[in-house]
Amino acid sequence: MQFFGGSEISPSPPAPTVSGNNAHMVYVFNRNGVCLLYREWNRPLHTLNAQQDHKLIAERGNLGVPQLPGQGCSFHSFRTNTYKLSFMETPSGIKIILVTHPRTGDLRDSLKYIYNLYVDYVMKNPLYRPGSPIRSDLFITTLDQYVRSIA
Amino acid sequence: MAAIYSLYIINKSGGLIFYKDYGSAGRMDTNDSLRVASLWHSMHAISQQLSPITGCYGIELLEADTFDLHCFQSLTGTKFFVVSEPGTQQMENLLKVIYELYTDYVLKNPFYEMEMPIRCELFDINLSQVVQKDRVALLGR
Numbered sequence A: 001m002q003f004f005g006g007s008e009i010s011p012s013p014p015a016p017t018v019s020g021n022n023a024h025m026v027y028v029f030n031r032n033g034v035c036l037l038y039r040e041w042n043r044p045l046h047t048l049n050a051q052q053d054h055k056l057i058a059e060r061g062n063l064g065v066p067q068l069p070g071q072g073c074s075f076h077s078f079r080t081n082t083y084k085l086s087f088m089e090t091p092s093g094i095k096i097i098l099v100t101h102p103r104t105g106d107l108r109d110s111l112k113y114i115y116n117l118y119v120d121y122v123m124k125n126p127l128y129r130p131g132s133p134i135r136s137d138l139f140i141t142t143l144d145q146y147v148r149s150i151a
Numbered sequence B: 001m002a003a004i005y006s007l008y009i010i011n012k013s014g015g016l017i018f019y020k021d022y023g024s025a026g027r028m029d030t031n032d033s034l035r036v037a038s039l040w041h042s043m044h045a046i047s048q049q050l051s052p053i054t055g056c057y058g059i060e061l062l063e064a065d066t067f068d069l070h071c072f073q074s075l076t077g078t079k080f081f082v083v084s085e086p087g088t089q090q091m092e093n094l095l096k097v098i099y100e101l102y103t104d105y106v107l108k109n110p111f112y113e114m115e116m117p118i119r120c121e122l123f124d125i126n127l128s129q130v131v132q133k134d135r136v137a138l139l140g141r
Helices: A050-063 A108-123 A137-150 B030-049 B091-107 B121-140
Strands: A023-029 A035-040 A075-080 A084-089 A095-100 B004-010 B016-021 B059-064 B068-073 B079-084
Touching (some): A035 A137, A075 B030, B091 B121
Antiparallel strands (some): B004 B079
16 A cells, blocks of 8 residues: 655555556645545566656646637546556546556546545545645455456 | 648757647747747656667556647657547557658758758648548547
8 A cells, every 4th residue: 555645755665556557646636736545456567766757747637728718628538558647637637647558538427437546545534634735445355356457 | 520720840958849739728929839848858768768668669658637749759859749549549550651751851852950840831831631531530530
């Protein structure tokens, strides 16, 4: 299990869970860019150390490239030859990013479902302090199960 | 109805060498198009770093609510990308055709300096023909 918060905590290597090989990683950021959750299932290559990785991904989320001026819009996914990154931002500023196999279909509904899991297991937990790393076992387990099921 | 909004060609250092607007609702001036080009260049590079697997060549397709962005990178690092309506098909083929036009009318032009903005009339003419043909074909579908 791997939990990250801010850039001061140095990560220990995550223990990958056995899973279907479609999903690679998931990140959850809050509106300040703090990484609340990072889960990894299948990541043979680590180009960057964890802090750089998170910063890059958080910046990604901030782009929401406004190509057509006057219409604020944000992207929901991009695809390269080796992976597909799906992104969702909620009105409260929570950003969910899922990195999967390139031939995955539209994952917007999955991201919405993951957000609902977050609401149910994390936000509704009275002991959870918003903005702190997510330590809810129930959330992690359910998330793992769900991601494996869509793989 | 599928439509192309704009076409950009950027050189390997991220500088914009060609920009054509095909009537999008939001027209951009030169500075904006230059900005978008360098933004895309950096995003393309960053996406290669984020890959969980080796052998990533960069973003091929970016989907947003109001547009899709298709990108083709040649082996030399020149990137051709087109901003189109969401769900437009056959953009990859169009990009490959544009790449062929680029090699024929730009690279084989002895007066063209590498990495500089493209000012080749024949390229413009043929490009318009290809896009026009594409538009007709798409409309006919």
